[in-house]
Each structure stands twice: as structure tokens, then as C-alpha cells.
Amino acid sequence: MLFFQNAYASEMPQDELLKKMIGRMLIVGFDGQSVTKDSQIVKQIQKYHLGGIILFDRHFNERTKTKNISSPSQLKTLTSSLKSFALKPLLISVDQEGGKVARLKSAYGFEATPSAKIVSEMDAYMAKRIYDNLAKTLKDAGINCNFAPVVDLAVNPQNRVIAGLKRSYSNEPKEVTKYAKIFMNSLRDKNIISVIKHFPGHGSSLEDSHNGFVDISKTWSEIELEPYIELIHSGDADMIMTAHVFNSNLDELYPSTLSYKANTELLRDKLGYKGVIVSDDLQMGAIAKHYTLEQIVTLSINSGVDMLLFGNQLSYQNSDELVETILAQVKNGAIPLSRILESNSRVEQLFTKIKIK
Template sequence: MSESKAMILGASGTTLTADEKAFYRDERPWGFIVFARNVAEVEQMRDLTAAMRDCVGRPDAPVFVDQEGGRVQRLRPPLAPAYPSGSALGALYKSNREAGLRAAWLMSRLHAFDLLKCGLNADCLPVLDVPVEGAHDVIGSRAYGKDPETVTEMGREAMAGLQAGGVLPVIKHMPGHGRAFADSHHNLPTVDASLDELRAHDFAPFKALRDAPMAMTAHVVYTAIDPDNPATTSAKVVEDIIRGEIGFEGLLMSDDVSMNALSGDFAHRTAGIVAAGCDVVLHCNGVMDEMRAVVGRVPALSGEALARADRALTGLGRRDDQAEAAFREEFAAWFEAVA
């Protein structure tokens, strides 16, 4: 079998076009990602994800989704319930720590039930960013709280719930998006906090969960570390902070290469991500011309990056044998709207 390339790609619609099938077969992405534009109903999702895997000849190929709850939830009713936000879970934690932790685990375990029914096996969750007062709302209610302890404890349970359901978790956005005063989808945020402040506040949850199988980078400049490049394209941030100080040894994927926080054309952006030390490049929107530019600068997945990718996939399919209905009933005791 041909080796995979170090990238995760999206698709344009609810079924694969002939051009997409040929492109994926030729270029062999390691994984795929879906968004709301790709989602219609359960059977269609099963067919779509099966077609993606068939193109690359790997039945275990990861297919990712951003299924957090709150405003970031690609599967919505009737495919999946409308789940509460991270901040709603955090509010429960503040009033009842044990209940909050259990709810974080349960919601992720329920995500796993929802995702696997649709052929999805990887979730870009938990969000480990710790917002500060006045920061842009791009994180906002997605965060479990505004202190590292809450975010760490809740994030650990959220990650464990996905893993108990056989779904691959991705912690994000490393090494911390909570201080950003701009939305990196549209502009490049710059954070001027000192390294000591970043260590105490922003890095702490990522360091505590550094055993996660995968992480996603932040398109954020940290002037105390590298004033010239966002984390995604900064070898100093990746090597010294993410791999060094935080101690993360899992598979490191970029945030979306098409976000406007990054500069230059797609070939330039992709080359910068690879040179910085990210293992896998993420391109989300399914635009063929952009994908063609990306794949031209993406290497084959090999060496330590391939070893990390293989390790990340070892948890897929290892799930408990618990009953879904019992978990839904328990979760509804705190969040009745989900029942």
C-alpha cells in the first residue's frame, strides 16, 4: 500500500465528486475532516466516510469533526442532540465539582456514540484554551472556565470520555488561544504576555494533558517566544515550547491552513507549517485548487511523525460496552434539553 501524505483534507459536499475521489486516491491524505456542509443524515454520513476511506485504502483512516457542543457542533438534531457549551459544563463544575467532571466525561462519551454511528472516529476536543478578560469571543463559551485548574480537570474528563468510546481526541489550540484579542479565522492575533504568565496560565492545561494522542496548534503569535511567526509556523514554539517545555509527544496537527491568520499563498503556508515541525497539515474547506497547492508541499508521513500517527490510532475501536440510553438519562439529569 502506498504511504500516506502528512495531511488531513476536507470535501466539498455530502458525497464525493469524481475529481475528489481521483485526487484522494492519487494524493493519499492520512485523514479527512467533515463540516456542516458535508452532513445530511446518518446513512449519508456512513456512505461519505466509507468512500473517503476507500479512496486511501485504509479502513482505519481517521475522519475528524469539530463536535464540541454549544456553537461549535457540526452534527446537530436529528443526527445528534444540541449539547451544552464548554462554559455551561464549567458552570456546573463550579457549583458541584464532581457533577461537572462527570458531565464532561458523559458528554464526550455521548459524542462518541453519535460520531461512530456516522462513520466518524476523531473529534477535535477538548478545548484547553484559558480565556482572559477582554479576549476575543472566538474561544469564549467554548472554554470550560477562565482558570487553568478548571480547564485542566474538565479537559481531562472530556478526553477520557472520547477515548472510552473509541474516538480519537485532539486537544486544542496548543500552546493556548485564550489571550487572543482577534479571531484567527480572519486576522493574526498577537499575544504580548510574558513567558512566566504564559507558563502559569496558558500552557498549564496542555502540560497536564501532554499525554494526549493528538494536538492542534494555535495560529497565534507569542511575542515572548517568537515575535515573527504564529505558533503553527514557528519552529521555536513547536520545538522549544510544545515539544520541549510542555513535553507533548503526540501527533501535532496544524489548525486550518486556509485561515487568514496565516500569510502567503497556500504553498508558502504549507511549507512553513512543515518546516516548523508540525506533523500533519490541516486543510478544511474542500476547495480543490487550494488542496492542490497544499499537497505539492506536503511530505510523505514518515519517521517519528509516522510513529506518532500510528500511536494515535491505537485507541480507535477500543471502547467500553456501556449502554447509550443509561448515559443519556444520566446526562439529562443536569442538562434536560439534551434528553
């Protein structure tokens, strides 16, 4: 460790190396349906060795305006270009759950996928056919990481963001795990990383963390951990996404994304998870309205988060500022260098699970 501390002194080459290690921990969104060598996102991918990008079909605040996805051929060209410009393996990710949460929509020429709720009414054979087709669609489009499946339990029928959107398979952990595994196996067969979400459970909430503070302290129960326990123990969980929910049973100070108690003490130490932890979008109101950028990156990385997601949908975060902020926090000791090294090791391990072309 002393070697790394000495290596990352104030000299520019050492700083540049550390910036690239920080870059491997970032997944960012950008505007545009195509890229060239002169595109800002391409320059950032190359400069910082970004770990991933996330694609959206529409702008969040301008639903009629296309962001990244308009047709199968356009998307394939975009992802091929991104991969060709990247100097290191790159996660190209989307939220393609099915139902209302789908970036590759039938309106653009992609095959539609039903919601988790509808799939849960099918037998395993039909569910597999559905998810095999979805995985093929993603593979053909050049996507190698899907922020799905949702393993939140539908324990609160009044929940607007999970149950209300039919994103949960069931209120029973075994049913949720059954269909999640089918989904994940279909993705794995096409060398696509799946991301189970939202740890430690968003299904009992009443509010939407896109908008602001969400407290599940009185509604959450440990049964919501059961899908994670099963999928970790079975070796299926490669990436787990945090939830921006506050749960005083786990941490009296911080929401789960920023919580060492949730992400390290519970998820890693107690449940035995060794894979990559990715944050939900750090520009969502539950986080962005209550913490500064410096606090967000420091708390999330120190909590155990390995990859930080900035979708650049709800607001815009310049990647240069982001990297420089984290760099400053590492150099002043607020973020231990060991956390950067740990996360880089997990991210590189993740890339061995998919065949990057």
C-alpha cells in the same frame, strides 16, 4: 538516512512513494454529502494515502448551503463509503465541541451537546453523561477524530472567538483540565481520537485568527500552558492543534503554527510532547493572508507540525498542487526528509490507538 535520500531520486516510483508519505500528513475538506469511486476526494485519498478528511455541515461563505452533513443516516453512509474506498486507515474528523461549535446539530437529527461553559457548571457525573452521549453520537456516525476539547483559558472576557462563544470551561487551569479529561475519556472509550486546542493558548486574544493577524504578546501568560502540561504528563494528549497566534515572547518572527520555537523547542523539547501536532486550518486569514503556499507548508512542517489541515472552507486548495509543492520543497532540501519520516512515524503510531473498521 542515506538509503532514503537515494531512494527518493527523480525516478517516478520513488517520487510516488514520497507523495504518499506527504499525503499521510494531510487532512483536507471537500464538497459533497456522498462519494463514489469516481469522486475527486476518493481518487485523492487513494492516490496519496491521505491521512484524514474533515467534515462540515455548512459552507462557510454560504451558510444555507449544505456541505457534508445533513442527517445521521446520510453521514453514516458517507463515512462508511470513505472508509471502504481508503487503502490505508483514514482519520474522519469534525469539530464537535458542543454549543455553537457543532457540525452534528440537533436541526439535522443529532443529539445536542451544551457548550463547554455550560458543562463546566455541572458536576463530573453529569459532564460524563453529556460527553458519553456525544462520543456515542460520533461513533454511530463513523467519526474517529474530534477536534476537541478546547483547553484555552477564558482569561479575556472580551475574547470573541473563545470566551464569547462559550468554548472555554474556565479561567482556571485545573477546572479546564478536569472537564477536558472527562471529554477525552469519553471519546477514548469509543476509540475516537481527541484533539486539544489551541496551543499555546488562544484565550487571551482579542481578535479572530480566521480573519487575520492575531497578536497575543501583551496578553498571553504561561498559565495558559498548564492544561497542556497536565494532559501531556498524564498521557492523555494524542493530538494537539496549533493556534495561528503571534506571540513575541515565544517567537519574534512567526505565529505559533509556523514556529519551530513554539512547536519543537517548547511543546516537544520543554513540555515533552511526543504525539501528533496538527495545524489549525492553514487557509485562515492569520496565515493565508501573510504567506505563500510554499512558505506555509515549509515553515509549518519544519516547525514540527505533523499533519497539515486544509479545510477547503475559506478557500479551495487542490491536493495535487499541495502534494507537488511539498514534494518540491523536500527534493530541493528546504524541508528535510527526516521531518517527513518523523511525521509519518507519529501518524502511524496514532492509528494504533484507534481500531479502524
